[in-house]
Amino acid sequence: MxxxxxxxxxxxxxxxxxxxxxxxxxxxxxxxxxxxxxxxxxGGAIPPRAIADFAIPEHLLVGKATMARMVAPSAKTVDMPVGDGFVGLVDxxxxxxxxxxxxxxxxxxxxxxxxxxxxxxxxxxxxxxxxxxxxxxxxxxxxxxxxxxxxxxxxxxxxxxxxxxxMRYVFAYHEIVASPVEGSADYDRARCDVFYQGKHSPDFYAWVFPHGDTASIGVGSAQKGLALRDKIAALRSQTGLDACATLRREGAPIPLKPxxxxxxxxxxxxxxxxxxxxxxxxxxxxxxxxxxxxxxxxxxxxxxxxxxxxxxxxxxxxxxxxxxxxxWILGMMQYFWYSSDKRRERFVKICEDPDVQRLTWDAYMNKRLVRAKPIAHVRIFLKDVRHLLGLAPA
Incomplete structure (x- = not known):
């Protein structure tokens, strides 16, 4: 009818x-x-702008992240504190x-x-x-x-x-697992971990995001035929999350460009x-x-x-x-910085810079480009060029 x-x-x-x-x-x-x-x-991350614009109630937030940890191919880590506020996590x-x-x-x-x-x-x-x-x-x-x-x-x-x-895609796969007992793994319920390591993804990244009593462990790649389940198994072993109970497994393509x-x-x-x-x-x-x-x-x-x-x-x-x-800017970043482990290493190094951290979080949390500090943008641009040319110290 x-x-x-x-x-x-x-x-x-x-x-x-x-x-x-x-x-x-x-x-x-x-x-x-x-x-x-x-x-x-x-991964389930939503910025404060989304919570405000779309009236997302508190009870839907299964976690609140106050820091992101960037992990380089060498295993070097850079912590990026959110500052005032948090990133909401949803399942x-x-x-x-x-x-x-x-x-x-x-x-x-x-x-x-x-x-x-x-x-x-x-x-x-x-x-x-x-x-x-x-x-x-x-x-x-x-x-x-x-x-x-x-x-x-x-x-x-x-x-x-x-x-x-x-349309071009990144293929994403993640496993929802029970959160580990405190101290039993390299895991923090208030921290989102992002792994820029070619051994997990040759052209994107892998992640561990806290969801309260559970966690999302995932990876994405545009490379066809990549064994994403094997990559997640390796990441779980690397982070000590291999002993956690697996609750769900999900995979899907994610578009790369509008x-x-x-x-x-x-x-x-x-x-x-x-x-x-x-x-x-x-x-x-x-x-x-x-x-x-x-x-x-x-x-x-x-x-x-x-x-x-x-x-x-x-x-x-x-x-x-x-x-x-x-x-456009993020597309250029992905093209340049995700192309090799050498560049990924330099990308994580750049994330140590206070200007980079401040402007990154402001742009993410509020969904706007920051124009209030042009000198900071110039400094970041020059540092980007030095790193791309291999002129910056490791």
Whole structure:
């Protein structure tokens, strides 16, 4: 039986759930379609800006990190204290479900199902075809507009956007383990550890992030065929976490760069990982996914009010105006600093610099580039050049 909605949101992660919530609160009829049992591998870090902008309640924070430890190929470590404040840590299993429940409370209808394709009815409206289970009959629902927030390998994007098949990925894998007994491993419940070691990842990094009573141990790489499970086993052995009970294992692709276009010029728009909005170098995705979902909802609201497909372009335009420069800078960092262990060693060395630490944390916590101290930027630039040319002391 067909049911007409103003908007169907495919995918119930942070981006899709945020878009569904905002649209439902604006009075639109919304269907939130999500594949049951999906949990994305993720360190779970969210900055204070995300907590404030999206009203994330305290009880969802399973941990609060006050320091990051950078680990070089030589095993040299650099601690970067956050200063005032903290980085929130969430577990995606409970966090994503809470966001979906909030969307339902706002008025969105929830359904579990796997997206199959988009068809058109006699009036030219989008018809989303999905299945609740293999072997079950197909279901069809119509909408004036569709938001694809169904991950890096988005079925919606591949069906409606020509550029989607060109998206490049980092493949991420992590294991959720029980936190170790205090003192039994190289682990701190208030510290996020980032391993810039080629033995774990030749082109990205590995991590150990505290989640209160559990921890996320993960790795990412764009190198196909890399045995990510073996890399995690080695990291667990290296850090003394190999004795911890394994609770969950999850893997998924993570996009490396935003798509050049997020809409089909008609009635479909993508958001979150489907649009490629994961920060290069850091792999941070939760905050940017939620921002992308909010911009998609704003663009859809304008589209529903005017009927003009050009309104859908606003989502990407607004996102890139706010964050495009940061993504470009992080992309350059990843290209230069992650290319070899020699460069990774120098990158960690740079992280000792107080200016680097201060500006890095300010940019991360508040999601903006700092322009108040131009001399500090000049100093960092000159140090970067010296390290790249091998002129700085080891």
């Amino acid at each position: 067909n049911a007409a909605y103003d908007c169907i949101v495919v995918g119930g992660g942070p981006s899709g759930a945020t878009a569904a919530t905002d649209l439902a609160r604006a009075g639109h009829s919304v269907l939130l379609l999500d594949r049951a049992g999906r949990i994305k591998p993720c 995606r299993e409970t966090f994503d479900e809470w966001l979906r429940a909030r969307a339902a409370l706002a008025g969105a209808e929830r359904r579990n199902g796997t997206f199959e394709r988009i068809e058109r009815d006699a009036e030219g409206r989008a018809v989303v075809v999905y299945r609740t289970d293999r072997g079950e009959p197909e279901h069809r629902v119509t909408a004036r507009v569709v938001i694809g927030a169904d991950g890096a390998r988005s079925g919606v994007a591949r069906a409606e956007l020509k550029s989607a098949d060109k 798509l050049r276009r997020w809409d089909n010029g008609r009635d479909v728009i993508v958001a979150g990982d489907a649009a490629g909005v994961v920060a290069p170098a850091s792999g941070e995705g939760i905050y940017y996914a939620m921002v992308g979902g909010r911009h998609a909802a704003e663009a859809v609201t304008l589209f529903l009010a005017t009927g003009k497909a050009s309104a859908l372009r606003l989502a990407r335009k607004r996102f890139m105006r706010e964050h495009g420069r940061v993504f």
